[in-house]
Amino acid sequence: MADRSFLDWPFFETRHRELSAALEEWCAGHLPVDHGDVDAACRGLVAALGAAGFLRHSGAAEGERLDVRSLCLIRETLARHDALADFAFAMQGLGMGAVSLFGTPDQREWLEKTRAGRAISAFALTEPDSGSDVANTATTAERVDGGWRLTGEKTYISNGGIADLYVIFARTGEAPGARGLSAFLMPADSPGLSVAERIEVIAPHPLARLKLDGVFLPDSALIGRAGEGFKLAMSVLDVFRPTVGAAALGMARRALDEALARVKSRRIQGQPLAGLQMVQGHVADMALKIDAAALLVYRAAWAKDMGAPRITREAAMAKLYATEAAQQVIDAALQLHGGDGVRKGCPVESLYRDIRALRIYEGASDVQRVVIARSVLE
Structure with a gap:
């Protein structure tokens, strides 16, 4: 049994200790899962974590703030039992983090689905020539009548190929470098979006390279303001x-x-x-x-x-x-x-x-x- 005496540190409140105990009990009965089919395992984990109520911590409800200590406690506990379970939880949070922090009421309807485990999210920032150097992002979003048209490529996207929606970053050109980027909410069934490649790595992990060939997104898909991506x-x-x-x-x-x-x-x-x-x-x-x-x-x-x-x-x-x-x-x-x-x-x-x-x-x-x-x- 892992040492849990750290829960008595002054960083934590009673609710954090209760959350940790509840999750520990859930993990003992549900983890680890079979990693033979990684896509199926991730879908099952998201559904199970949602049904158990733990995914509600992955995003903030209207008028609330994300509790980062809860996020950390959940990830630490899941990772100790099954790294794939940690991944499934983490991507629901990271994937919809922009919506949780800056989303409109309509966009937050997607957040409620991911918090319930009814939809899988992804965070699409990395590109073939832009990993740590976000300012080098080449994917473009051109303003057109009624919205934006996105063209480019993203790679090493976690949940790529199984996600129901992506938060995607593209260059809208308000300023040079990193100051000319914007963020958009893009459903996985958007015409022009395709999975160009599934990427296998050393540990079980659904990854993909995505191609955007003139994907149209309405103005309502913009998260926050243009140029603040x-x-x-x-x-x-x-x-x-x-x-x-x-x-x-x-x-x-x-x-x-x-x-x-x-x-x-x-x-x-x-x-x-x-x-x-x-x-x-x-x-x-x-x-x-x-x-x-x-x-x-x-x-x-x-x-x-x-x-x-x-x-x-x-x-x-x-x-x-x-x-x-x-x-x-x-x-x-x-x-x-x-x-x-x-x-x-x-x-x-x-x-x-x-x-x-x-x-x-x-x-x-x-x-x-x-x-x-x-x-x-x-």
Whole structure:
């Protein structure tokens, strides 16, 4: 059983502890799921999380604010049990984050569907030549009679191919670079939108490359105001970057649990592995990294929930440290398992593949270093 004493930290309220306990009970009865058919598994997870009421935390109801501590607690818990379940929950939040923060009443009707698990959402920002460099976005949205016509390509889009709707970013040209982008709500059945390629990666994850060939979207599809897409995207990432750190934290906790079970039961030279000082050193380092990551993650979440308008620096620190630390913790856990650690089906082998993408998506680790450095230098 993972250590849950952190729930007594002053970052949390009674409702957070109750949410954690309820989700823990749900996970014990529903996770992990079969990953054989990733698309079907994700659809099933979204429906199940919606039916259980947990997806209501993925977006804010009218007049409410997102509770980032709840988002982090849910992602940490799901990731500890099943990384694909964490992904299914996270994309409902990230995919509709722009609508949750800036959407119109009509657009929020979609949000109510995603919060109930009746629709699957996606966040379409990355392009073949524009990942970390959002200012290089090439997809265009040309104003036409009654709306906009979008042309371009998006890639590495999570939930691509299974989503019911996409929040898509395109260049509308109000200013050069990042200041000339806008965000749109695009249903998956929009004429001219096609899935050009399904992308397979090292861990179960529905990804796709999308092609937009003159997709028409009405004026009502514009989220916020034209030309404010970059600001909108960064506001969404401010909220969700700490939750990436929380997911990494959940994976690291699972790795430590697996490692502890291994070193207590595996014997060498007449004693458990846990009796060796070198092994104890690894365990100490793992525990230290986990607690430090948790403090950074929940510091960032708490600051946002307390009303901080931006937590760019705190979010970057949380994501950078937690994901890098989790990679190290999982690697150490695999090493302590010896040959069994690389055997397919071993939990730490799955974690080793699951964790790697978290150091890349929603801002790669080196991008977070730049964000932090600029903040410090200012």
